[in-house]
Amino acid sequence: MRKPFFLLLWILIFYNFTIKPLSASNMCEMWFEESNIKPGTDSCELECSALRTGMNTFTCTKECKKLCTTAIPRRKLDKYVYFNTLTLSEKNLVSKYPVEALIVYMAKEEAIESTKINFGINGQNDESDAFRHFMWAAIMTKKLGQETTKKFLDAHENTPEQSNNEKVMDLYNNNQGIAAALKITKSLGFRSELEKEGLELIKNKKLKVIRSSH
Amino acid sequence: MNKKMWLIIMSLLILTTSCFSEVSKPMSIKKAEQLLGKNKFDVKAFQTGDYKIRAKMAVDLITSKYYIGKPFADVKKDLGGHDGYFENDAIPAYILTDKTSKVVWQLVFIPDDKWEKVRSVEIRKN
Numbered sequence A: 001m002r003k004p005f006f007l008l009l010w011i012l013i014f015y016n017f018t019i020k021p022l023s024a025s026n027m028c029e030m031w032f033e034e035s036n037i038k039p040g041t042d043s044c045e046l047e048c049s050a051l052r053t054g055m056n057t058f059t060c061t062k063e064c065k066k067l068c069t070t071a072i073p074r075r076k077l078d079k080y081v082y083f084n085t086l087t088l089s090e091k092n093l094v095s096k097y098p099v100e101a102l103i104v105y106m107a108k109e110e111a112i113e114s115t116k117i118n119f120g121i122n123g124q125n126d127e128s129d130a131f132r133h134f135m136w137a138a139i140m141t142k143k144l145g146q147e148t149t150k151k152f153l154d155a156h157e158n159t160p161e162q163s164n165n166e167k168v169m170d171l172y173n174n175n176q177g178i179a180a181a182l183k184i185t186k187s188l189g190f191r192s193e194l195e196k197e198g199l200e201l202i203k204n205k206k207l208k209v210i211r212s213s214h
Numbered sequence B: 001m002n003k004k005m006w007l008i009i010m011s012l013l014i015l016t017t018s019c020f021s022e023v024s025k026p027m028s029i030k031k032a033e034q035l036l037g038k039n040k041f042d043v044k045a046f047q048t049g050d051y052k053i054r055a056k057m058a059v060d061l062i063t064s065k066y067y068i069g070k071p072f073a074d075v076k077k078d079l080g081g082h083d084g085y086f087e088n089d090a091i092p093a094y095i096l097t098d099k100t101s102k103v104v105w106q107l108v109f110i111p112d113d114k115w116e117k118v119r120s121v122e123i124r125k126n
Helices: A002-022 A024-035 A044-049 A060-069 A076-080 A088-096 A098-119 A127-144 A146-157 A164-183 A190-203 B003-021 B029-036 B043-048 B051-063 B073-079
Strands: B093-095 B105-111 B118-125
Touching: A002 A098, A024 A044, A024 A060, A044 A060, A088 A098, A088 A146, A098 A127, A098 A146, A098 A190, A127 A146, A127 A164, A127 A190, A146 A164, A164 A190, B029 B051, B043 B051, B043 B073, B051 B093, B051 B105, B051 B118
Parallel strands: none
Antiparallel strands: B093 B105, B105 B118
């Protein structure tokens, strides 16, 4: 009786933060917001109806009158998490798997915290970066299984802003994390076992690093 | 529904919102000015300088809106490789305070929805 209730509660909370902001009218609000057209001006409607549309926004020009007369509230999710920092592939996955996305988010926070404890900072292309990816992939694998984990991790790397070198490093360390999670079978003390394994791999230079901080 | 159930629901809600709001607090400009100082932003000096030099230019970089609306790829081209991390490895984040201190602050460049232009620049915890 309790399990379905909690599941429903999580879905409601997550829907409110993720799916709802991506509904059709919100898409149009986002589309209008990005154009930087000022609502309330004489030329607003004209400028709005001439805006370029895409697959998800092709009906938005019909809402120009409404968009030009009402102030757009800031998207709910933006107040809480940086939705913009998700890649397009990640946004699609969040819409498709909202419950799993929450677990992915929690796993990332856990990996960031663990990296901070062990390295002092969350850096870039160094040992802390390698360790963070290792931990994140492993925690996700434990909670979601290998297949879903791979989907989210690959989506995270799907950005043109990262160099090939960096992508190769991240994907390698992700795979090491997945392998470690499959190896560590015990649930109790999983994180400490995992941290030990990750630090050992760093020490033996078995995780990829572009720029060593030592 | 009994009291215990309500308590569990409320705790869950608080936990969820506090988890989401954890990342939502950038340092205010006023506090940044007090903590880091305010020197004029200079691309070359930022690129070659250490965290102390970068820190002093952070407030001017934000308030002048130097990068707002500019191509997102320009940030790394101008300022060089970054040493911090915020949400995604591809988001430029430059450490501004001592890496060994308890709270490490960094300058973060947030992209727009399409990752094409810079939407905002903020000082956030590493």
